[in-house]
Amino acid sequence: MKKKITVLALCAILFALCSSADAQQTGKVLRIGYLTTLPTTLDSNRRQEIRRTLRELGYVEGQNISTLYRSAEGDTARLPGLAAELVKLKVDVIVVAGGLGPIRAAADATKTIPIVMTGGGLDPVEAGLVESLARPGGNITGFTNIAGHLGGKRLELLKEAVPKVVRVAVLFQAKNPRNTFEFKEVLPASARALGITLLRSEVRDAADFERAFAAINKDRPDGLSVLGGPLMQRSHERTTAFAIKNRLPSVYDERAPVDAGGLLYYGADVMESYQRVAVFVDKILKGRKPADLPVEQPTKFEFVINLKTAKQIGLTIPPDVLARATKIIR
Numbered sequence: 001m002k003k004k005i006t007v008l009a010l011c012a013i014l015f016a017l018c019s020s021a022d023a024q025q026t027g028k029v030l031r032i033g034y035l036t037t038l039p040t041t042l043d044s045n046r047r048q049e050i051r052r053t054l055r056e057l058g059y060v061e062g063q064n065i066s067t068l069y070r071s072a073e074g075d076t077a078r079l080p081g082l083a084a085e086l087v088k089l090k091v092d093v094i095v096v097a098g099g100l101g102p103i104r105a106a107a108d109a110t111k112t113i114p115i116v117m118t119g120g121g122l123d124p125v126e127a128g129l130v131e132s133l134a135r136p137g138g139n140i141t142g143f144t145n146i147a148g149h150l151g152g153k154r155l156e157l158l159k160e161a162v163p164k165v166v167r168v169a170v171l172f173q174a175k176n177p178r179n180t181f182e183f184k185e186v187l188p189a190s191a192r193a194l195g196i197t198l199l200r201s202e203v204r205d206a207a208d209f210e211r212a213f214a215a216i217n218k219d220r221p222d223g224l225s226v227l228g229g230p231l232m233q234r235s236h237e238r239t240t241a242f243a244i245k246n247r248l249p250s251v252y253d254e255r256a257p258v259d260a261g262g263l264l265y266y267g268a269d270v271m272e273s274y275q276r277v278a279v280f281v282d283k284i285l286k287g288r289k290p291a292d293l294p295v296e297q298p299t300k301f302e303f304v305i306n307l308k309t310a311k312q313i314g315l316t317i318p319p320d321v322l323a324r325a326t327k328i329i330r
Contacts, residue, residue, distance in 0.1 A: 030059075030285050032067045033086035033113075035106055036097035037230040039073050042256070046097055046118065046274050053278035059285075072102070074234050079105035087113060093284050095277060096142075099229065100127055100177055107140060114290045116280045117142030119273055122178050123149070124295055133295040141290040143276045145268035146297055147228060147253045151182040152190030154266045157303065158223055158251040159194045161264060161321050165222040165249065167197045171212060171239065172227035174202040179227045182253075187225075209235060213242050224250040226257065236260055240309075247313040255304065259329065263309050268298035269326075302326045 036043050047069075051061065059065040070086055072078040083105040086094055094113055096102045099120040106115050107129065117124065117140065124130045124144050131137035159165055170187065172179035183200065191198050199219045203212045216224070226232060226239050233254065240261035243250040251264040258265040276296055283293060306329040310317050322328065 027064065029063070030065045030093075031089065031091040032065055032281060033089065033091035033094040034067055034069045034097065035079070035083055035086060035094060035102050036070075037072045037074060037076055037079065037102055038098065038233060039071055040069075042233055043071070043097060045256075045270070049271055049274035050095065050118075050278045050281075053275045054281065057278065057282045059282070074230060076101045076230060080108065083109035093281055095281060100129075101230065103129060103140070111139055113139065114284045115140045115142070116277055116284065116290075117144060117295070118277045119143060119145040119147070119268070120178070122181065127177070130295055133297070135291070136293065136295055137291050139290050141293040141295055142280050143273050143296050145273055147267050148178045148182040149186060150253065150267055151186040151225075151227075154251045154253060154264070155187060155190045155194060155196065155225065157264060157266050157321070158225065158249060159196065161305070161317050162223060162249045162315065163318075166195060167199060167219070167221040168223040168225050169199040169201050169216045169219060169221040169248075170225045170227065171201045171203065171216070171232075173229040173231040174204045176227075176229040176231075179229055182227055203231065203235075206231065206235060209238055209242075216242075217246060221248065224248045226250060226252050226262070228252070228254040236262070244309060244312055249310075249313065249315060255302065258304050258306050261306065261309055263306055263313075263315075265302065265304040267302065269300035269302050272300045273298065304329065 061067060068089060068091060070082040072082060079102050087110045094106050094115045095118060096106050096115055097118045100122055103117055103120060125132060129140050170183055172183060187198055199221055201212050201216050203209055224243050236257035237260055240257055244261060250262045252258055252262045253267055255265050255270050303325050304327045305317060305325045308329055
């Protein structure tokens with residue numbers, strides 16, 4: 001009798017294990033839509049970090065998740081169509097990489113599929129995307145890097161790194177809400193306190209940079225502040241090369257240009273923000289509603305100095321400023 005019971009118990013265990021394996025194999029593959037303005041070459045770090053963190057959380061691409069990438073390749077006019085395509089494919093969640101444009105396109109395409117923001121410099125409450133940071137209230141949540149609100153701190157760090165700076169050209173994309181907000185609402189007060197004169201320089205499209213560069217040279221500034229956005233992201237090699245050629249100390253509100261040759265970056269720790277986005281996706285796939293998941297802001301900030309660029313333009317960064325950097329590129 002004992003032997004019979006043991007055999008039955010063993011059979012039951014084997015049956016349970018087989019059933020579990022079968023369930024895992026036939027389980028639903030969750031679909032993540034990913035919408036961005038940027039081409040893959042400029043968005044690869046974000047994609048890789050989100051994938052890596054999701055893998056740590058138990059999501060393996062091709063096994064239990066499938067990510068459908070859609071990029072507007074710099075053409076914001078394509079965003080509504082790409083967002084509608086992801087909705088038609090019935091993805092379980094949409095990750096939006098970028099600012100107001102792609103977030104708005106996704107929000108217009110669906111009011112039911114959860115949307116996770118990966119950053120964006122505008123306050124999502126002021127932009128009308130969520131009801132409040134603590135209680136978003138709709139189908140949008142995620143991470144906001146508040147880049148547009150940190151312009152004053154970046155200007156201050158530029159002044160500390162290069163005390164002789166008194167005239168700063170601010171280069172940004174025309175009609176970009178985040179850029180306009182930063183230039184009109186954030187930078188003026190800091191500039192006055194620092195004794196800095198701001199010189200406005202806008203670009204409308206990729207063909208407009210040479211005109212803008214010529215105008216900046218005519219104004220003869222002591223420094224250059226480059227604000228973010230889709231057009232600026234695609235053109236950071238041009239702006240960094242211009243600053244180096246003209247020996248202009250430059251500060252950016254995005255990290256990638258400083259890795260490519262810009263002088264200074266101050267803002268959210270980009271890797272932390274991508275990791276937090278993956279955590280949002282995990283919570284939503286496990287049943288949490290975006291309306292109940294508070295929008296998060298940065299808890300870690302980076303101050304990056306490209307010392308190689310400083311040497312190229314003949315600049316010596318004060319030791320106390322170097323000591324405060326979280327990363328120095330040599």
